[in-house]
Amino acid sequence: QNAHVNFQLVKDAVQGLTAGYIAFDSNRIITWAPGSVTDFEAARFDYDSGQRRFEVQLTFDPPADRCLLTVNLLPSRTKLVDQLPIALSGWNPATQPNQAVSLDARKGGEALIDDFTILAPGGNPLFSCDFEAPVFTAGIDATGIAGWETSAFSEAGGISTVSSTAANPALLPAWQQLTTAQASLELQRLPHRSAAAALAAAQARSAAWEARLVADRARLAPAASDASLPQLIAAAANLKLQADRHSADADLLAADLRLVTAQALPPDNADRSKQIDAATAAVATARNAAEKARAAEIAASSAPNDTPTLPPLGPEYPRTSTGRRKALAEWMTDRQHPLTARVAVNYVWLHHFHTPLVATVTDFGRNGASPTHPELLDWLAVELMESGWSLKHLHRLILNSQSWQRRSAVNDPLKLAAAAGNDPENRLLWRMNPGRMEAEVVRDSLLYVAGKLDPAIGGQELENTESLTTFRRSLYYAVYPEQGGRSPLGELFDAPDPLDCYRRTSSIVPQQALALTNSDLVHTVSAAVTAQVAAACSTTASATPSAPAEPDTFIRQAFLIILSRTPTAQELQVCQEFLQQDTPEVARHSLVRALLNHHDFITVH
Known part of the structure; x- marks a missing residue:
């Protein structure tokens, strides 16, 4: 189309600067004179009469900072412009990586580029592009082929399509x-x-x-x-x-x-x-x-003599340490920096007593809570450091203490009322704090009571989806923060969060009771526990398969095996009434499931 089409010597493709150009615009051939950036008309042509095919030649003259422009009309090869000096403006892409050549058609313009060649002074081709197969394929965009790229200054809507028929529709x-x-x-x-x-x-x-x-x-x-x-x-x-x-x-x-x-x-x-x-x-x-x-x-x-480089297959680490990690460890465990020991003691204390000495387990600073027993916290921190940071020593010290061995219940009503009035939150530890079993302990306790827990030590990590069908200890099953990273029981009983290692959350939802009553695992466990209770009864009473043990004997053995205590008189009466509501076998299975769902079973006293 007879609109603006140009060829540019790009001075800086990043900034959009031009060193020189030749344009065909409405029957005029326009260019710049050497040292100028002002358009002037180099020649005219008659588009309507069929003057539409041109051969453009540029002869570079770097010492004079100019080009010699020749434009031939095809097919007659009539010279419209002959050796006309035009601007070069220091264009030299051999030394300037941001310099290039560009073909530009403005809105409404259309041009067919048949051949583009750059020759060295001796006539040897430095670059040649005929837009033909096999490099170019008709019907596709030329962008991205043979070094041609779209300019960052291009407007939307323009295309550059390779065509085999554009010259002859x-x-x-x-x-x-x-x-x-x-x-x-x-x-x-x-x-x-x-x-x-x-x-x-x-x-x-x-x-x-x-x-x-x-x-x-x-x-x-x-x-x-x-x-x-x-x-x-x-x-x-x-x-x-x-x-x-x-x-x-x-x-x-x-x-x-x-x-x-x-x-x-x-x-x-x-x-x-x-x-x-x-x-x-x-x-x-x-x-x-x-x-x-x-x-x-x-x-x-x-270049066969060059030494090739081969990146390593995996990450490589220095053979000698910089010492920075050791310095960090020494600083954290320095006797003049007791924060690490205090945090460790608080974490271990929380695990055993179900409540920490410092309530804000993640903040021991000014914004955190004060310790309930500051002297005890400091003394245990010193014990931990002086024992060579032995957590085993710290666990043994706490578990052998009278504080940890206290009961969670007080039988004397007067003493209970006095203590509860003076310290209702048990901050001074006048009794043991009862705590709900963690998800792993709930599962392991169910399997242990049934005699099915595998006590083997060691082995590979197992998929948590297998935790209800296999009987390894819960610590061998995978836990991760992504979806599916918790076991079925862990979903209900607050599994550990790998992103928060300070304090386990504890919730009470109806689904927990349903899981301890109707899940496949509990049905399997209750059958095994029922058989175990019956076997224990046979050793303490004259019971046979044809003549089961008395209900009272079964109830007491079930309480001892599942809850590690004997039933109270009221509990014994309720259980006796319960066993009379169904056949002995079904009723005893149901009683065992009820005891597995008992508050005392899932509570650490």
Whole structure:
């Protein structure tokens, strides 16, 4: 179209600066004079009379900082401009990486570029682009091919499409038929070619990895000065370059297959255009990657004497420590810095007494709570440090103390009332704080009572989904913060949070009681416990399978095995009434399940 189209010598592609240009604009050939940035008319042509094809030649004259412009009218080769000096403005892309050449068509403009060549002074081609196959494919965007890129200053809506018929539109129907047939043929061939390329890439990657393993083992071996090590590294580096090239070729063929598949869609398909555009962009990206991979392989083969580099297979750490971690550990455990010991003592105390000495377990500073027993906290912290930071010593010291061995109940009502009145929150530890079992302890206690807990020590981590069907101790099952990182019981009984290691939360929800009453695990456990109670009764009374033990004997044994205590008179009466409501076998199973759901079973007193 007879609108503005130009060729520019780009002075700075980042800043959008121009060193010189030649424009065809409304029957005029416009350019800049040397040393000027002002448009002047170099010649005129008559678009309407058919003067539409031109050959433009630029002869560079760097010492004079100018170009000599020649414009020939085709096919007659009539000279419209002959050796006209125009601006060069220091343009030299050999030394200035941001300098380039550009082709620009403004809104309403349309130009056909048939051939673009840059020659050295001796006539040798430095760059040549004819926009023909196999580098370019008709119907796709030229962007991303052979170094052509879209400028950051381009406006939306412009296109740069490779065409085989633009110069002769009459050929378009025949070309469309040809491309349709070729696409149909390629659609049959490309899947096999793409699969073969993917297989070759996988084999090349496998060979490259094996070579890298050999080289890495030789490099890390005690006798790493082996004379064959450079050859092993060179071989591995070359195989890696070959694998990269095979992978890039496979990616290009896969992108070509997606493009051909999109082009084969019916014309009335609503997504056809979007799929073609996306596939075209993917082909351009894959072609650039393939060209870079080939260039890297060629560059390596053209410099055989260069020492190749081979990145290690995994992270490497210095053989000698910088000492920073040791300095941090020494600072944290220094006797003049007792915070670490206090925090550790508070955490251990919380585990055993269900309440910490410092309520704000994550804050021992001015904004935190004061300790309930500051002297005790300091004394235990000193004990921990003087024992060589032995947590075993700290646990033993606490568990052997009278404080930990106290009961959680007081039988004397007067003493209970007095103590509760003076210290209702039990801050002074006049009794043991009862605490709800943690999720892991609930599961392990159920299995232990039933005699099914596997006490084996050690072994690999198990999936938490298996925690209800296998009987290892709960500490061997995985816990992680992502979805699915908790066991079924852990979901209900507040499993540990890997993101918060200070204090376990404790909640009471109806689903917990349902899980301890109707879950498959509890049914399995209750059957085993019922049999265990019956066996214990047979050793203490004259019971046989045909003549079960008396209800009172069964109730007392069930309380001892499950709750580790005898029933009170009121509990015994209630249990007797309960056992009379159903057949002996069903009623005893139900009683065991009820005791497994008892508050005393899931509470640490």
